[in-house]
Amino acid sequence: MNNVLVRRLAQLVPMLFFISLVSFLLVKLAPGDPVQAYITPRMNPEDIERIRQSLGLDKPLFMQYLLWLKNVLHGDLGYSLIYHRPVLTMIAERIPATLGLMGASLIMAMILAIPLGLLAGAYKHRWLDHFLNMFAYIGISVPIFWFGILLITVFSVQLNWLPSMGMRTIGAEDSWLDVVRHAILPCIALSFYNLSTYVRYIRSNTITQLSADYVQTQLAYGATRRSILFRHVLKNVLLPVITLFGISFGELVVGAYVTESVFSWPGMGLLGIQSITSLDYPLIMAMIMLSSTMIIVGNLVADLLYRVADPRIKALR
Incomplete structure (x- = not known):
């Protein structure tokens, strides 16, 4: 290693x-x-x-x-041409908001996608599989900005349950519960898209693994279908999820540009949109290099996780 x-x-x-x-x-x-x-x-x-x-x-x-x-x-990312502030300082202020939002959405999507994708593959062509497929197709097809506006219209405007934008309420800056309330809608919007993508990948690989010889051997030895699914098949279907997770590393620090703009979330995505529209070259370059570094690091982490999930990869190297 x-x-x-x-x-x-x-x-x-x-x-x-x-x-x-x-x-x-x-x-x-x-x-x-x-x-x-x-x-x-x-x-x-x-x-x-x-x-x-x-x-x-x-x-x-x-x-x-x-x-x-x-x-x-020399550790100097430049000086913002528009905001007249050091770029490194601006990034340091925005990264925590993006890390919290993107991290929560990715974890939520991963936790839900693994069991749902396994069940969809195990019950292929049954009502549960059809329902999850329809859910996944909707999540992949619906534009995330439209879904975000729909969430705001329903839960903020009509029901008045959750705040529609921003990260904190004026006068409640020290309340972490207020931050959580503001993060619910953008987190749902991001998780919906990621969840749909992960479910499709996991379902496809589950179907492939269930037709493999080792599954038939386990059934012949008396293993239950449930134990095979969650003890053996699960480990093999994690490989594409690891790939997607590695690619998503860049989003952890750069954020989701569209989602953060829709919900006015004060993270890196919103900062990126503002830097592009104002042609703030030092800030744009800092965003590009930061996202590129995280994508490369994410691929490295995914490569190392491959070796943990599948010992055969380690043997080949």
């Missing part, structure tokens, strides 16, 4: 370098000029050029990239 870890960590640096280079070029080639946020109607062209020089935007593109890379290697 140590060799795998060292090899994958060695691949991390060139991958991040390539991602940063391509992302920087794409961001700079995007239409728009961040200097426009500083321009006033009475500003002279000399003042505009002075602002451009102070932001380093007058230098050649490769010099801008090298300067940005040098600062990043």
Whole structure:
């Protein structure tokens, strides 16, 4: 396992370098000029050029990239062009909100998807399987922003049970129960989509595993179908779930852009939308690099979990 870890960590640096280079070029080639946020109607062209020089935007593109890379290697992610604050400080303020929301939704989806997917595969073509399939198709097909608006309309506007947006109520900033109440609707919206995806993957793999020879052997030895399902089949169907979980690592820190925007959740997703619309280059690059790092780390964690879930993978290496 140590060799795998060292090899994958060695691949991390060139991958991040390539991602940063391509992302920087794409961001700079995007239409728009961040200097426009500083321009006033009475500003002279000399003042505009002075602002451009102070932001380093007058230098050649490769010099801008090298300067940005040098600062990043020293732990400086830059200074927000729009918010006039250090990018690292802004990210540190937003990450806890996103980690809490995304972590809760992923855990909830995982806990529910595993038994539901196993049952759907075990009762293939029966009423339970048809019901869960319909549920999964709806969850995958329905746009998450529409589902979020529907939740707000029903539970916030019509029933007035839960708050519709934000993370805290004014005057109740110190109450963790208030934070939980605000998180229920966005967590349901995110879990609904993830749950539907996981159920489909687990159901498909359960059907495949139930037709394998080892299942027939266990039945011949007198094992119950329930024990085979939850003791043997479960371990084999976890592999695609581990893959999905590894891919979802990037979302843990970057968040769900659409969901956080619909519910005005003050996390990384909402910050990302604001940075893109305002062409805040340092903030956009920080978001890209952070999500890329977490996706790579997620794949590494998934690779290590493969070896725990299936010893045959360890033997092959």
